[in-house]
Amino acid sequence: MDGSTEESQAWVLDENEALELLGYLITAARTQVDEAAEYGPLRLLTVAHRLADRIVPRASAGTARFVTGPLAQVPELAVPRDGRAEYVARLDELCRAVAGLLSDRWAAGPDGPR
Amino acid sequence: MGGGTGRAPVTGDDGEAVLAAIRTRRVVRSMRPEPVDRPVLEAVLDAARWAPTAGNRHLQRFVVTDDPGVLRVLRAVSPGMLQHPAAAIVVCTDRALAAGYGFPPGAPGLFVDVGTATATILLAAHALGIGAGPVTSFSHAAVSVVLGLPEGLEPELIVCLGHPAPGGPAPMRGGRRLSWRDLTTWVPPQD
Numbered sequence: 001m002d003g004s005t006e007e008s009q010a011w012v013l014d015e016n017e018a019l020e021l022l023g024y025l026i027t028a029a030r031t032q033v034d035e036a037a038e039y040g041p042l043r044l045l046t047v048a049h050r051l052a053d054r055i056v057p058r059a060s061a062g063t064a065r066f067v068t069g070p071l072a073q074v075p076e077l078a079v080p081r082d083g084r085a086e087y088v089a090r091l092d093e094l095c096r097a098v099a100g101l102l103s104d105r106w107a108a109g110p111d112g113p114r
Numbered sequence: 115m116g117g118g119t120g121r122a123p124v125t126g127d128d129g130e131a132v133l134a135a136i137r138t139r140r141v142v143r144s145m146r147p148e149p150v151d152r153p154v155l156e157a158v159l160d161a162a163r164w165a166p167t168a169g170n171r172h173l174q175r176f177v178v179t180d181d182p183g184v185l186r187v188l189r190a191v192s193p194g195m196l197q198h199p200a201a202a203i204v205v206c207t208d209r210a211l212a213a214g215y216g217f218p219p220g221a222p223g224l225f226v227d228v229g230t231a232t233a234t235i236l237l238a239a240h241a242l243g244i245g246a247g248p249v250t251s252f253s254h255a256a257v258s259v260v261l262g263l264p265e266g267l268e269p270e271l272i273v274c275l276g277h278p279a280p281g282g283p284a285p286m287r288g289g290r291r292l293s294w295r296d297l298t299t300w301v302p303p304q305d
Contacts, residue, residue, distance in 0.1 A: 023190030027253035031193055035251060043193050043251075076196075077283045 012055035012063075021051055038079045041091070049076040062104060070097035135241050142245030142274075143196045144282025149180055150201045150275055154242050158275070159203070161238030165231040168223045173212045174231050177204040177261050177269070187260045192272060194251025196283055199274035204257065205231050210266035228270045235273050245278035 013021075028043045052067035059067070074094055080087040124132055159176055167173065179185060180201040188202055189195045207224050217224060232248055239246035249272040257269045 020186075020190045023187075023256075024193055027191045027256055028193040028251075030253050030255075031251045039251070046193065046196065075283060 010058060012058040017054045021047060038081055042077060042079050046076045062101060066097060066101045070094055135237055139236060139240040141247045142278045143247055144279040145197045145199055145245055145276030146279045148277060150244055154244060155201055157242055158235055158238045162231050162235050165234035167227045171215060173208050173224060174227055175206045175208055175267060177206055191256035192249055192252035194249045195274060197247055197274050200276040203235060203273045204261060204269050205271045206267045206269050209268050232271055232273060239275055244275055247274045249274060
């Protein structure tokens with residue numbers, strides 16, 4: 001699927017849902033000033049999970065597979081203190097998965113547009 | 115703190131019940147949507163006033179809401195609020211009153227009293243069958259707006275309350291539970 005189909009342009013958040021996430025992001029920027037550095041990735045994972053929960057009912061099949069698969073497997077409260085290498089590896093795996101999702105939607109493959 | 119009035123200590127089955135409540139309380143991060151009855155909330159608040167406070171000054175105030183709209187806004191401005199609470203008690207410090215006693219801004223004693231109040235609220239909720247979870251990661255400025263707090267009343271900590279639900283996010287850290295010995299140093303050292 002590419003980014004031009006009708007399905008891929010469907011709204012997956014309503015304004016109230018978007019505002020909840022906006023409020024989270026703005027206030028997290030402030031709270032993080034006073035919090036332990038390890039909370040940085042934790043807060044971002046939390047909001048990623050919240051966004052995923054909101055969009056999955058209206059998302060395309062590929063996006064839904066990503067958020068219910070690779071993303072759901074990463075705990076939203078994980079912190080890097082215990083087992084930093086494993087933590088980083090897990091996030092790298094998630095980064096690869098999201099890159100694959102985005103490539104499937106937007107990038108041309110060796111055989112032309114996907 | 116201190117200044118006991120000589121009341122009889124808790125003993126026997128009552129003492130065991132208190133210790134059992136302390137041992138079995140957990141932070142609840144998943145809650146069912148049904149409301150918490152007002153008498154239950156009032157019982158929790160009544161317990162909070164018995165929390166020890168420095169100099170028996172009672173510089174903390176409790177701002178409570180079970181309004182779904184207010185709770186939704188509170189959650190939106192509180193990144194640490196993972197649960198969807200049915201009610202929330204915001205533990206505040208009356209900074210003007212504290213200044214009147216000579217406390218400088220940021221005096222640690224004020225935060226100690228927030229902690230004792232919070233611990234008491236958590237235990238009281240647990241004793242009444244209600245789940246509770248403290249939240250410290252929130253925008254103080256935003257929460258002040260949401261709750262319409264007057265100047266000088268500082269929100270320090272939010273206790274989320276609700277009927278516990280199964281599931282919820284896994285704890286930040288698993289692994290071995292610490293014993294009291296892990297946390298304790300005797301002086302002089304014990305063998």
